[in-house]
Amino acid sequence: MGVRRVVKGVGEFLIEAVGETVGEAILNLLACALLGGLVLIAYAIWSFSPRLTIAGAGLLSLFLAHGAWQTFRGPAKGRRRGLAALTTAGFALTAGTAVFLLFYATGCDCL
Secondary structure, three states: OHHHHHHHHHHHHHHHHHHHHHHHHHHHHHHHHHHHHHHHHHHHHHHHOHHHHHHHHHHHHHHHHHHHHHHHOOOOOOOOOOHHHHHHHHHHHHHHHHHHHHHHHHHOOOO
8 A cells, every 4th residue: 555655646746747847848938928929029129210119119108107197196086097097907918928027038039
């Protein structure tokens, strides 16, 4: 009985280790693809129109700054509606993507 329990424990450990390794590889690949896509989009927009790129980056910065302000200011009365909800969601999505890239794209050899 002891041998079966040991073999079962080793098998579960190996399955978990392989699963974590495959999951980590998939997340690294996803991070590298996302980073490459963002660089490709920035390059394509810059080659189309540098002025439009700067203007778009400025508008995106204002959008994200408003979202950050809405997120970190004191609790508002009632629900957030309209532009406040949109900018808060955009800021949260951008911050989540930045944290994901910070953790996984740093191990990417494409940098």
